[in-house]
């Protein structure tokens with residue numbers, strides 16, 4: 001019985017994630033592919049070690065997407081600064097742009113450690129991104 005209940009709850013949680021994700025996808029002003037493609041992308045992204053390391057899961061990230069988009073739309077509407085085009089939705093998600101308070105201005109995004117997100121980075125490998133000096137990050141980075 002208990003496991004059946006747990007199963008029902010996990011199905012319900014997944015449905016909720018999809019529902020919230022679709023709301024964010026529809027709101028996003030940049031280029032979006034269909035639901036299935038975008039969903040597949042975020043599920044794939046969620047399995048990468050970077051997410052795990054930051055304690056990110058679909059359950060705790062998806063509810064943040066729509067508010068982040070709303071904030072970024074509002075920022076663009078009120079800003080006198082030049083703003084570049086919206087990125088493709090998948091790029092916006094995979095690049096962690098939903099964590100930026102003031103997004104996509106003409107100021108460059110701060111360099112962040114691929115593993116821990118801190119900005120005191122010191123080296124990068126092409127295609128792997130930036131790395132800080134912390135030994136635990138070095139270990140994770142080597143596995144990428």
Ligand SMILES: [Zn+2]
Nearest residue numbers: 113116132137
């Ligand atoms: Zn780090």
